[in-house]
Amino acid sequence: MTVDSTAARKPRRSSSKRAGKPAASPGQPELVQLLTPEGVRVEHPDYSIDLTPEELRGLYRDMVLTRRFDAEATTLQRQGELGLWASLLGQEAAQIGSGRATRPDDYVFPTYREHGVAWCRGVDPTNLLGMFRGVNHGGWDPNENNFHLYTIVIGSQALHATGYAMGVAKDGADSAVIAYFGDGASSQGDVAEAFTFSAVYNAPVVFFCQNNQWAISEPTERQTRVPLYQRAQGYGFPGVRVDGNDVLAVLAVTKAALERARTGQGPMLIEAFTYRMGAHTTSDDPTKYRRDEEREQWEAKDPILRLRAYLESEGNADETFFAGLETEADALAKRVRDAVRSMPDPDNMAIFENIYADGHALVDEERAQFAAYQASFAEESN
């Protein structure tokens, strides 16, 4: 473990734990948890949630389908259909829990791994694959689902989210904005500046840090000496660490944070403590920098297995449900596979499209030269 190895050297005050609160793992700061890794429902004094069996099955379905989509994309990369893929394996609860906490009029600024959040926002999963196949750099209309384009330069979007939230406040709207980033991005100046701006302007933005423990090969301890959620305090807004593999806790905490923002109480930082089960991207080889045992420890905390255990123990889902979901996942995977394989390469002239909204003389000139050059091949072949 990373943050905790640092924290463990400091004297700990176990007396600060409240009665009835689930005990945190030794050496870990307390984290909000509503569902234990074994799938046992527990209560938390500050965050609660009451979901119908149907809603619980909905969260389960979202996580299963997202994982299946992600697995299919990884396979497609291995088969040469995608140039790269950034897997979310292990982070389904962090993404579905937070994504389902948003309202349609909220606005989401993702990094490049938020496939589960995109799913919750109603973005068609095949839209996410264009940039990884190399046919565009994003391509979807961010305003259609209030889901901004993926941002590859890490941390940049925290400022876009803050500015957008400043605009929401100016408009007198009661929606909120949520910015996603990782533990690596927390080291970026832009994230620090986003914290400053959001605090001084009291912007309705929630910062959602998925601490998946690794920024490619750099562990969290290379990013921070204090638990990340504690950063918020220095900027003057609350921060909380939530069990990122517990979809119920993530949903409850994010709902509360968004509601805070909507009611003019300003920003909040959520650190979803989770784990990237796979590689950073398909180009990465995590065996070079992390131990198998670490992954095995986290497999025991799998977000999907724990919700399944809870659903089964409560009698809220039966074999028909799970089998039906399996069929649905297969169909999704097939749809994604077919869509990717039939995704056409962009037209050559797309190089010159959408560079400027109002046009640009140099682009016009070079477009014409390129078109003439392309046409010369057609003439030769005649």
Next chain:
Amino acid sequence: MAAEKLSIVKAINASLRTALETDPKVLIMGEDVGKLGGVFRVTDGLQKDFGEDRVIDTPLAESGIVGTAIGLALRGYRPVVEIQFDGFVFPAYDQIVTQLAKMHARALGKIKLPVVIRIPYGGAIGAVEHHSESPEALFAHVPGLKCVSPSNAADAYWMLQQAIQSDDPVIFFEPKRRYHDRSEVDTEAIPGPLHAARTARPGTDLTLAAYGPMVKTCLEAAAAAEEEGKSLEVLDLRSMSPIDFDAIQASVEKTRRLVIVHEAPVFLGTGSEIAARITERCFYHLEAPVLRVGGYHAPYPPSRLEDEYLPGLDRVLDAVDRALAY
């Protein structure tokens, strides 16, 4: 107000005022732009009249200023941000280059980024380090950005109006050493296109092409050359991205000689691009190689040396003589 004589500072102030009055989505953002009215007083009085919600004093964080302006633009606002000095823009360079310039393309045109970044630039004000630079080529090189620089008060007023109305991000370079030069501004005139060059002085023997602070220097050089019987045409380029190559070509086909003048280092500068393209376009018209006059490949020097570093009348006229000697 119709036509009156204004300094460039007052013209920009009037232009911002007009924009704030006519479009409720226009916002002014930057360090010290509120109560102080900016370190050059460009935004003087605007916060008093339009309030803190429209004229926003920001934290001292340039990346934050541009990054939040992007977010505000995505929400439908038209932010006009002030970077206090040229050398201070670099903390925001990442946001400008990787985000502001590319987001429209990334979204396949589905979103627009109408952000104006005002940068007082250039030297000759006796300042300390990072207060006198001319980084325009670094921005003009980036697809997705437009870069302009006015040289007089009327252009300052109108080009800023046009930049704010543009749906593209525009880097608006203000020639700070000319801030207090006064000239006629007609706020009811119909302005020409934002990216069109302007013939500041007609001539027949050689074309001097410049923009921003160097236009005045070139006009002085042309006046001095006239006393020696030389007729120099001065082109005010006004835009560094796109560049009005057609106007330069037309002038060079007439005069057959071209000298480009800017404060920025000559190496890989705006002048390099103009020299290359005009050589391609006008090879058989040229009587002399295209020459460039500008800064050296050296950090902007301490102010006691800036007169040696910056192109002045003598260096411009020396280049003119060399071109005419071919």
